[in-house]
Amino acid sequence: MDVIIETERLLLRTFTINDASLIYELNIDPEVTRYTHDPIRDIDHAQEVLEKTILPQYALYNHGRWAVHIRSSMQFVGWCGLKYRSELNEVDLGYRFQRQAWGKGYATEAAYACIKYGFEKLGLDRIVGRAETGNAGSCRVLEKCGMKYIGDQVTEGHPARTYELYNPFIPGSGL
Numbered sequence: 169m170d171v172i173i174e175t176e177r178l179l180l181r182t183f184t185i186n187d188a189s190l191i192y193e194l195n196i197d198p199e200v201t202r203y204t205h206d207p208i209r210d211i212d213h214a215q216e217v218l219e220k221t222i223l224p225q226y227a228l229y230n231h232g233r234w235a236v237h238i239r240s241s242m243q244f245v246g247w248c249g250l251k252y253r254s255e256l257n258e259v260d261l262g263y264r265f266q267r268q269a270w271g272k273g274y275a276t277e278a279a280y281a282c283i284k285y286g287f288e289k290l291g292l293d294r295i296v297g298r299a300e301t302g303n304a305g306s307c308r309v310l311e312k313c314g315m316k317y318i319g320d321q322v323t324e325g326h327p328a329r330t331y332e333l334y335n336p337f338i339p340g341s342g343l
């Protein structure tokens with residue numbers, strides 16, 4: 169298992185080619201994809217997302233969306249991580265957790281650790297977070313991580329709030 173980050177309660181690892189069922193089961197809940205608008209059709213679709221979207225990011229950018237497990241039980245609870253968006257030339261913070269794992273602070277704990285990893289280990293200059301306007305939980309996660317709200321925009325047809333954070337370890341970053 170390729171562990172990238174450990175926090176007090178969580179472990180973040182790279183997904184592997186064998187994780188399609190985890191992606192499928194996470195996204196089968198309509199509440200989980202309510203604001204992301206990307207339901208998974210079947211296990212083949214999950215495999216395709218894994219192979220074409222999630223796994224290539226690791227090799228290309230040395231980061232990506234990572235599987236999140238509870239350290240004490242190794243139960244899979246969702247994913248969190250950084251994703252380079254070439255069309256915007258920016259690194260995006262994202263997360264998605266099983267409904268039974270919501271409300272325990274896991275998203276904030278994992279998201280904060282990913283930001284720290286991005287700045288300290290990867291030396292990124294800036295990290296961006298976007299959440300659909302109605303997705304109060306996701307907006308709150310970004311705010312709790314110290315990200316700064318910079319405005320609204322329409323992303324893929326849906327109104328979204330955009331947040332950003334500059335690397336405090338890079339002098340002049342964000343000026």
Ligand SMILES: CC(C)(COP(=O)(O)OP(=O)(O)OC[C@H]1O[C@@H](n2cnc3c(N)ncnc32)[C@H](O)[C@@H]1OP(=O)(O)O)[C@@H](O)C(=O)NCCC(=O)NCCS
Nearest residue numbers: 200263264265270271272273274275276299304305306308
């Ligand atoms: C958004 C999501 C990741 C939040 O996960 P979570 O583990 O419940 O988040 P946390 O427990 O870390 O909570 C963070 C804060 O958000 C608040 N929050 C969580 N859900 C909320 C909701 N529906 N409405 C208002 N506030 C909410 C929490 O109360 C907490 O704030 P507080 O500490 O001030 O009380 C989770 O709901 C999820 O996976 N949703 C589906 C996927 C998704 O929408 N991803 C984001 C796409 S932009």
